[in-house]
Amino acid sequence: MDRILFGDNQFFAVNHLSDEKARAQAIQFRTNEAIIRVLDIAIDLGVKTFMCTTHDRIAGICEHIRDNSDKYKGFKIYPCMPYAHKYANAVTELGILGALKEYLPGNIFSTMAKGGMAYARKDFIAMMELLIDAEMKMFKGINTPVIFIQNVLTDMILGLGMKDIFKAYHSYIIKKYNAEPGYITMNMPMLLNVLEEVGIKNPIICSSINKIGFRMSGGISSYEKIIAEGRFRPIAMQVLAAGAIRPEQAFDYVCKQKNIESILFGSSSKEHIKSSIEMIHKFS
Amino acid sequence: MIKTGIVGLGKMGISHASIINAHPELDLVAVCDSSSLILEAMSKYGAYNTFSDFSKMINESNLDALFVATPTRFHADMVLQALRKNIHVFCEKPFSLTVKEGRQMLELALKNNLVNQVGYHNRFIGTFNFLRKIISSGAIGQVYHFMGEAYGPVVVKRKESTWRSDSSEGGGCLFDYASHVINLIEYVIGDIKDVSGVMLKKVYSQSVEDAVYSGIYLNGGISGILSVNWSDETYRKMSTQLTVLGSEGKVISDAQEMKIFLKNDNKALGLSKGWNMRYITDLTDPVSFYLRGEEYSSQVDYFAKQITKRTGENVNSFASALHTDEIIELIRSKAS
Numbered sequence: 001m002d003r004i005l006f007g008d009n010q011f012f013a014v015n016h017l018s019d020e021k022a023r024a025q026a027i028q029f030r031t032n033e034a035i036i037r038v039l040d041i042a043i044d045l046g047v048k049t050f051m052c053t054t055h056d057r058i059a060g061i062c063e064h065i066r067d068n069s070d071k072y073k074g075f076k077i078y079p080c081m082p083y084a085h086k087y088a089n090a091v092t093e094l095g096i097l098g099a100l101k102e103y104l105p106g107n108i109f110s111t112m113a114k115g116g117m118a119y120a121r122k123d124f125i126a127m128m129e130l131l132i133d134a135e136m137k138m139f140k141g142i143n144t145p146v147i148f149i150q151n152v153l154t155d156m157i158l159g160l161g162m163k164d165i166f167k168a169y170h171s172y173i174i175k176k177y178n179a180e181p182g183y184i185t186m187n188m189p190m191l192l193n194v195l196e197e198v199g200i201k202n203p204i205i206c207s208s209i210n211k212i213g214f215r216m217s218g219g220i221s222s223y224e225k226i227i228a229e230g231r232f233r234p235i236a237m238q239v240l241a242a243g244a245i246r247p248e249q250a251f252d253y254v255c256k257q258k259n260i261e262s263i264l265f266g267s268s269s270k271e272h273i274k275s276s277i278e279m280i281h282k283f284s
Numbered sequence: 285m286i287k288t289g290i291v292g293l294g295k296m297g298i299s300h301a302s303i304i305n306a307h308p309e310l311d312l313v314a315v316c317d318s319s320s321l322i323l324e325a326m327s328k329y330g331a332y333n334t335f336s337d338f339s340k341m342i343n344e345s346n347l348d349a350l351f352v353a354t355p356t357r358f359h360a361d362m363v364l365q366a367l368r369k370n371i372h373v374f375c376e377k378p379f380s381l382t383v384k385e386g387r388q389m390l391e392l393a394l395k396n397n398l399v400n401q402v403g404y405h406n407r408f409i410g411t412f413n414f415l416r417k418i419i420s421s422g423a424i425g426q427v428y429h430f431m432g433e434a435y436g437p438v439v440v441k442r443k444e445s446t447w448r449s450d451s452s453e454g455g456g457c458l459f460d461y462a463s464h465v466i467n468l469i470e471y472v473i474g475d476i477k478d479v480s481g482v483m484l485k486k487v488y489s490q491s492v493e494d495a496v497y498s499g500i501y502l503n504g505g506i507s508g509i510l511s512v513n514w515s516d517e518t519y520r521k522m523s524t525q526l527t528v529l530g531s532e533g534k535v536i537s538d539a540q541e542m543k544i545f546l547k548n549d550n551k552a553l554g555l556s557k558g559w560n561m562r563y564i565t566d567l568t569d570p571v572s573f574y575l576r577g578e579e580y581s582s583q584v585d586y587f588a589k590q591i592t593k594r595t596g597e598n599v600n601s602f603a604s605a606l607h608t609d610e611i612i613e614l615i616r617s618k619a620s
Contacts, residue, residue: 012520015540096298187306212565217572
């Protein structure tokens with residue numbers, strides 16, 4: 001994986017500190033062109049990987065990348081699925097079955113359809129595979145060497161103790177997409193133990209890693225210890241703790257954790273992207 | 285370990301189940317839902333004891349505690365059954381469909397001396413707790429007006445009906461969304477005494493309101509405006525905000541960020557004259573397991589602690605949730 005991964009929160013009104021800023025960003029990035037402009041700036045500054053949710057609007061970005069394949073030669077996308085709010089809002093309104101009905105491809109009441117068959121037989125793994133395929137459709141023809149499960153889903157499965165789902169996800173991503181499975185979590189120490197229990201060795205795990213221990217469930221000292229043990233390939237996210245830490249100190253801290261492979265950050269301004277990249281190189 | 289059961293495995297139920305199972309003091313021993321698909325997933329991948337019949341679960345599982353996350357119309361029957369068996373109850377919001385039912389649940393919980401809690405999770409968010417402290421300490425002087433708002437994208441087009449689109453089942457923006465804001469106002473500022481100028485608006489739904497606007501009155505001449513809309517897709521997810529005006533200052537707070545203006549320095553709270561910014565990163569205690577937000581784990585942890593320690597305190601009691609239900613009834617009565 002590249003040392004620097006460029007994230008997408010800023011494009012989709014995700015701001016962990018300010019709803020107001022989030023709404024301003026939603027207005028700033030109301031067109032795909034505005035997103036592509038910032039993406040191009042990041043690429044010019046040396047970014048080679050875009051890590052993004054399977055938000056509906058990413059489909060438009062993917063189309064642009066396909067249409068300009070020469071320009072984006074060597075560019076990679078790490079999809080993170082699902083875009084949870086799409087499902088969460090559907091579940092709030094329609095219930096879990098209603099949401100499945102809405103998003104499982106084909107008619108789930110027709111056993112002639114693949115989705116219907118999986119539903120009728122209560123074949124959860126087959127349903128999961130169909131939902132993954134539906135989310136992955138937009139990336140057709142694009143290099144996606146690592147595919148992640150979003151933290152909401154990872155952590156829900158983790159809490160419920162449904163370990164075999166991780167195993168099934170892991171092997172499906174390798175088999176069907178010839179890609180590496182990745183896991184985003186807010187509970188890294190607990191997740192790593194569970195993944196190891198089901199035989200997943202040296203997994204790619206993306207988690208909050210920052211100087212103040214923000215959203216690092218299990219505690220910062222436990223994170224530091226496990227990272228030092230080298231049992232997994234860590235990606236650090238929320239390095240700035242949603243803006244609570246000054247960038248200089250924030251990047252200095254993560255770069256000092258020797259085994260961290262990649263650092264994920266997002267920004268909408270050229271200055272911020274440039275200075276973040278410079279700091280990561282300086283402290284690495 | 286506290287032997288815990290859960291009934292209702294929708295969005296909140298599944299999320300509670302995950303947090304309960306990850307909690308060191310809670311042991312999730314039984315789950316109940318009406319969907320065979322969900323139950324099979326829970327038993328196949330989670331090895332839980334599953335029930336489709338609630339009474340059977342209650343009678344066979346020897347529970348210490350129960351989480352109720354079914355649609356509101358089932359709350360009273362299930363909660364009362366559990367309380368009769370001396371089971372501590374965490375009930376999702378809104379608490380009861382009618383005030384009468386709510387009173388029965390409250391009385392039995394008190395009579396049997398059981399821990400009772402309702403899932404108004406905003407009470408476990410650091411920013412809102414700090415706002416409460418600012419107000420009670422007198423840092424912004426005499427509060428005279430406030431604005432309680434929540435917006436989100438639940439119903440953004442006309443669609444087939446579900447229980448959420450039927451107010452007799454606990455659906456609608458007033459029950460589902462505005463209840464959060466009403467409950468939070470009562471926690472942070474004080475009990476609501478009256479409402480006026482109620483507007484319940486349908487935007488996309490056929491039989492329930494999609495937006496709630498109302499004037500609100502508290503003791504001591506404090507007035508406020510309630511403005512809640514669940515059909516506003518300019519919000520990515522539910523977003524709740526309180527703005528409170530006092531003689532000595534003003535605070536605008538949502539779940540992440542606080543903008544605090546004071547006329548004078550306040551050393552006790554570490555605030556200066558003029559504008560102060562405070563963020564959730566400074567105001568949140570870490571949780572041992574995180575899912576969707578610290579507040580969801582904190583409220584479950586608080587419930588477990590009340591069962592083991594029995595301190596008698598209760599920040600999110602049946603009694604406080606019942607008062608919210610009374611205000612919901614009042615708003616509905618004034619709308620017609």
